Amino acid sequence: MPSLEFPEVPHYAHAPVTKADLQYANLPIIDLSKASTPEGRLALSVQVRDAMIEHGFFYVINHGYSVTQV
DSSP, X not given: XXXXXXXXXXXXXXXXXXXXXXXXXXXXXXXXXXXXXXXXXXXXXXXXXXXXHHTSOOEEESXXXXXXXX
């Protein structure tokens, strides 16, 4: 029978606010227009994986949403 108890989760500690004067974030750009072919989807999967491993974030372009929807 599965346990009904949840494991203890440590409290999240926020990262300190940066003191650097940042003008922009130099993040990878993921172009979703490449998703229309199997080869493009494979390339996108590699790009997303690498972006998440190296940066943790990325910009997405050509996603199909308008500025008002975003």
